[in-house]
Amino acid sequence: MSSEGVDAARRRVGLTVAALCLGTTLNPLNSSMIAVALLSLQHDFDLTTPQVTWVITLFYIASTVGQPLMGRVIDALGARRVFVAGMAVVVVAGVIAPLGGFALVLVSRGILALGTSVAFPAAVALVGxxxxxxxxxxxxxxxxxxxxxxxxxxxxxxxxGLLIAVAGWPAIFLVNVPLGIAGLISVWILAPRDNPREAVTGRALVRVLDPAGVLSFAIAAVALLVVLLDAGGDATWLLVAVGVVALGLFVWRELRARAPFIDVRMLAANRALTLSYLGFTVFSALYYLAFFGLPQFLEAHAGYSTAIVGLLMLPLSGMTIAIAPVVARAIDKRGLVPVLITMAIVLLVSAGLLGIGVATTNPVWMLLMAAVMGIPYCMGSLVMTEAVRRAAPPDAVGVASGLLQSTRYLGAIAATVMLGQLLAGGVDAAAWGGVVIAAVATGVVHLAVSLFQAAALRRAQH
Structure with a gap:
């Protein structure tokens, strides 16, 4: 191919990745935008705090179930086709939220979670x-x-916050309409066409999607996640029983299915993939201990305003953005395993540095803490995604990457539960010391898992 042809191919790839990025941003965007809409929703619909927080809980639950489900659909029907369909679902969800009461808002949030769950596994499937x-x-x-x-x-x-200031809480739903349409059209035009597959019929979907496996997985996940999120109330033990039974039925079904939703045997045999999931769950638990815990500590103990706390947390995201290309080059030049081990060590060091908050909440030190935590976060997200992409069978990259995103949510939920216990008696320097001890212990566990994961990845490469 001539140099002009190579340049043209790379430009098209760049545009396609940009279009995919637009879609993948919708899940984290909708996950974080809602935080500033809670008071508006609570006021407009006369809700209690536990009631209004269901807009967050439902999104977490639907995303946890939806990521691997949409990944399975992608593997069966094609990444380009399903990405476009997911963006269409996002548009519908964005339109319906302002049309009724709070129940319709919850329905919209659930649909948004499922629609946006398409984007990441589709993007990973198309990366190769x-x-x-x-x-x-x-x-x-x-x-x-x-x-x-x-x-x-x-x-x-x-x-x-800007959207709500201009047009009220409905704006954070309606903004998904133009973004979803832009993602739909651009990926439809730019992305490579899916390989020929059988016609999309009801019978074909039943055959490839394993409805019994999907249903049992969804019941188990929803029941157990509601318990973990402490949203079960008086029905907590009943939900535990339902979740355990459904989980047992899921494993039993997947061991016998011709085309399982999640290949349990493959996970048991593929140590590199299984350890990647375990590692990312522990990694996410540590990261979200800091991400959720530090703002609470800085507001309640140090007395910083919400706006100042937001500024103090910015280096975390800024560092991630700055070093992502560096991490990618390091994986290319040094290999995946050395970067994985380096990441685990840096994560443990950053967990220890959270202890600075016990001694001082000086803004300079808080900025430094946030910046250091951003380094392993960037490294971990890239390393784990690439590890799963390499370890997964070629025909299961979608569901494998979807499961990876589910482990992120599981880690976030675990961090929420730990913070609830550690900060229950008040948010002060002593309580933060407990958070730091939990973070360091989690970092040690993560380092141990990473060493086993590294060995499994080396064996898989030979």
């Missing part, structure tokens, strides 16, 4: 073909997606 088409490095394409997602999560509260 796009990298080959442009003669480019898959980690560098993943770095662009990581930068877009991190930026969206960081800017979500800012964007949400």
């Amino acid at each position: 073909p796009l990298a080959r088409a442009g003669g480019m490095s898959p980690p560098r394409l993943l770095a662009r997606i990581q930068i877009a997602n991190t930026t969206a999560a960081a800017l979500g509260p800012v964007v949400g």
Whole structure:
């Protein structure tokens, strides 16, 4: 191919990745924008605090179930086709939220979670073909997606606040309409066409999607997540029983299914993939201990305003954006395993540095803490996504990357539960010391898992 042809191919790949990034930002954007809408929703619909927080809880639950489900659909029907359909669902969800009461808002949030859950596994599934088409490095394409997602999560509260100031809470739903349409059209035009597949019929969907496996997984996940989120009330033990039974039925079904939703045997045999999931769950628990806990500590103990806390947390996202290309190049040059081990060590060090808050809440030190935590976050997200992409069977990259995102939510929920216990008696320096001890202990566990994961990845490469 001539140099002009190579340049043209790379430009098209760049535009396609940008279009995919637009779609992948919608999940973190909607996840973080809602934080600044809670008071408006509570006032307009006369809700209690536990009632209004269901807009967050429902999104977490639907995303946790939806990521692997949409990944399975992508593997069966094609990434481009399903991405476009997901963006259409996002548009519908954005339109319906302002049309009724709070129940319709919750329905919209659930639909948004499912629609936006399409984007990340579809993007990961397309990274390989796009990298080959442009003669480019898959980690560098993943770095662009990581930068877009991190930026969206960081800017979500800012964007949400501006939208609500201008047009009220419905604006944070309606903004999904133009963004969804833009993602739909651009990916439809730019993304490589899916390989020929069987016609999309009801019978074909039943055959490839394993409805019994999907249903049992969804029941188990929803029941157990509601318990973990402490939203079960008097029905907590009943939900535990339902979740455990459904989980047992899920494993039983998947061991016998011809086309399982999640191949349990494959996970048991593929140590590199299973350890990647375990590692990312522990990694996310540590990260969200800091991400959720530090703002509470700075507001309640140090007396910083919400606006100042937001500024003090910005280096976390800023560092992620700055070093993502560096991490991608390091994976290319040094290999995945050395970067994985380096990330685990840096994560443990950053957990220890959270202890600075016990001694001082000086803004300079808080900025430093946030910046240091941003380094392993960027490294971990890129390393784990690339590890899963490499370890997953070629026909299961979608569901594998979807499961990876589910483990992120599981880690976030675990961090929420730990913070609830550690800060229950009040938020002061002593309580923060407990958070630091929990973070360091989690970092040690993560380092141990990473060493086993590194060994499994080395074996898988030979």
